[in-house]
Amino acid sequence: MSARRIEQHREAVATLLAPLFQTRSVETLTLSSERLAADPDGFRARTLAAAVASPVSLPPFDNSQMDGYAVRSGDLTAAATGTPVALRVADRIAAGDTGTALQAGTAAPIMTGAPIPPGADAVVPIEQADPPRFLPPTTTTGTVSFAAPVTHGTFVRPAGSDVAAGDLLLPAGSHLGPAQLGVLAGTGVTEITVLQRIRVLLIATGHEIRAAGEPLAAGQIYDSNSVILTQALHDAGCTVVARPCPSDDAADLLALLTAAPKVDLIVTVGGVSAGAREVVRDALGPLGVEFLHVAMQPGGPQGLGEIARPSTADGDAAAPVPVVSFPGNPVSALISFEVFLRPLLRALAGLPRPERALLRAPLATAVESPAGKHQLRRGILRPDGTLELVGGPSSHLLHSYAAATVLVHLPVGLDTAAAGEPVNYWSIDD
Numbered sequence: 365m366s367a368r369r370i371e372q373h374r375e376a377v378a379t380l381l382a383p384l385f386q387t388r389s390v391e392t393l394t395l396s397s398e399r400l401a402a403d404p405d406g407f408r409a410r411t412l413a414a415a416v417a418s419p420v421s422l423p424p425f426d427n428s429q430m431d432g433y434a435v436r437s438g439d440l441t442a443a444a445t446g447t448p449v450a451l452r453v454a455d456r457i458a459a460g461d462t463g464t465a466l467q468a469g470t471a472a473p474i475m476t477g478a479p480i481p482p483g484a485d486a487v488v489p490i491e492q493a494d495p496p497r498f499l500p501p502t503t504t505t506g507t508v509s510f511a512a513p514v515t516h517g518t519f520v521r522p523a524g525s526d527v528a529a530g531d532l533l534l535p536a537g538s539h540l541g542p543a544q545l546g547v548l549a550g551t552g553v554t555e556i557t558v559l560q561r562i563r564v565l566l567i568a569t570g571h572e573i574r575a576a577g578e579p580l581a582a583g584q585i586y587d588s589n590s591v592i593l594t595q596a597l598h599d600a601g602c603t604v605v606a607r608p609c610p611s612d613d614a615a616d617l618l619a620l621l622t623a624a625p626k627v628d629l630i631v632t633v634g635g636v637s638a639g640a641r642e643v644v645r646d647a648l649g650p651l652g653v654e655f656l657h658v659a660m661q662p663g664g665p666q667g668l669g670e671i672a673r674p675s676t677a678d679g680d681a682a683a684p685v686p687v688v689s690f691p692g693n694p695v696s697a698l699i700s701f702e703v704f705l706r707p708l709l710r711a712l713a714g715l716p717r718p719e720r721a722l723l724r725a726p727l728a729t730a731v732e733s734p735a736g737k738h739q740l741r742r743g744i745l746r747p748d749g750t751l752e753l754v755g756g757p758s759s760h761l762l763h764s765y766a767a768a769t770v771l772v773h774l775p776v777g778l779d780t781a782a783a784g785e786p787v788n789y790w791s792i793d794d
């Protein structure tokens with residue numbers, strides 16, 4: 365079987381998923397600290413579908429940037445070392461207070477964030493006042509001295525200096541991280557329109573797989589692919605319905621597809637190579653999914669296509685759904701996801717940096733790669749800046765993948781590389 369180049373298959377998967385970019389649904393997300401605490405995942409990896417205008421100005425009012433005295437700058441024009449100006453201490457203004465108008469010849473103790481009282485136009489930090497500490501609030505007849513003039517606006521944070529009411533707060537397409545959610549909260553926005561997550565039906569297959577916690581009979585193994593890909597898909601901004609198929613019978617897989625809820629994408633794992641019974645090939649081949657070989661290792665055997673599910677629980681029989689089929693070795697499955705799906709899904713979700721940055725560093729030791737294949741090896745970036753491979757190239761070595769911080773690219777044509785030779789890599793320690 366002639367193998368397809370990695371770039372060609374990436375292109376084919378991109379073409380298959382292209383319609384999803386045209387049909388992105390949106391939904392309303394209600395924002396509050398209670399909801400965020402109750403459902404943090406609901407707010408993770410979210411992208412604004414519509415721009416948000418600021419309903420208020422931030423800050424909403426002129427306020428103090430320092431703990432100190434609110435003054436009229438005109439009162440301190442003549443202040444100088446040796447000839448300080450004394451002002452009568454007015455009522456204290458804390459953050460949250462409203463404050464009353466500042467009379468000429470007075471200075472109001474003011475705390476950071478408290479509104480500048482009408483009449484005042486500058487704040488002198490407490491350290492620059494004499495005495496350099498606040499008088500007890502019971503002191504009604506105190507004075508405070510200043511030995512320097514102050515310019516209009518000093519340590520005043522003007523209303524709207526961060527954002528003005530009606531201005532663009534966040535454009536459509538903004539990824540909602542802590543700062544973006546924070547500015548929405550800070551302006552009192554409670555409802556936002558976000559891209560709906562891509563819904564993925566994930567089917568890990570194999571007669572031998574069992575869920576964690578179940579007893580294992582001879583020959584059986586725990587299902588790691590459902591966990592690997594559920595997590596990887598979540599990180600890429602998807603919602604996942606995982607329906608493992610612990611059977612090699614095509615009819616069981618088809619029944620599972622029929623019973624599954626409506627989704628935007630189906631991902632299968634396992635059952636695609638050259639065995640006597642390959643459940644994914646057997647079930648989906650006749651429906652039009654193509655199975656082929658990509659010149660990469662791990663991740664050689666791949667499948668992709670579209671299926672119109674025979675009939676479904678919620679009656680969406682007609683809509684064809686894209687299917688991407690990965691090989692069952694866990695390392696092959698995760699590397700296939702990295703190469704073929706992660707960039708597209710992150711782009712669909714509007715997440716930053718859909719493609720991993722291609723970085724370059726020298727190899728710590730010599731390496732060999734199979735001729736005619738693009739090999740991806742697991743490795744770590746050593747403190748000396750060289751790339752050290754962890755574990756061998758085999759695609760069952762999930763434990764060494766778990767120790768890796770980089771994926772090292774050994775492309776077609778690079779059959780041997782000497783220690784010190786620079787190669788490309790992706791950082792995966794995010």
Ligand SMILES: Nc1nc2c(c(=O)[nH]1)N[C@H]1C(S)=C(S)[C@@H](COP(=O)(O)OP(=O)(O)OC[C@H]3O[C@@H](n4cnc5c(N)ncnc54)[C@H](O)[C@@H]3O)O[C@H]1N2
Binds near residue numbers: 590692
């Ligand atoms: N004669 C050939 N044999 C194989 C070829 C080939 O070209 N000719 N390709 C090999 C390569 S490369 C890969 S990769 C695998 C892919 O096989 P399948 O996609 O059919 O996957 P399975 O046979 O179902 O499983 C492979 C391996 O992975 C284990 N596995 C499967 N599912 C899970 C799971 N959910 N959790 C943990 N481990 C899982 C399974 O037990 C097998 O050991 O085919 C090679 N063979």
Ligand code: MOO
Binds near residue numbers: 660661665693
């Ligand atoms: O291509 Mo398979 O995915 O090496 O192990």
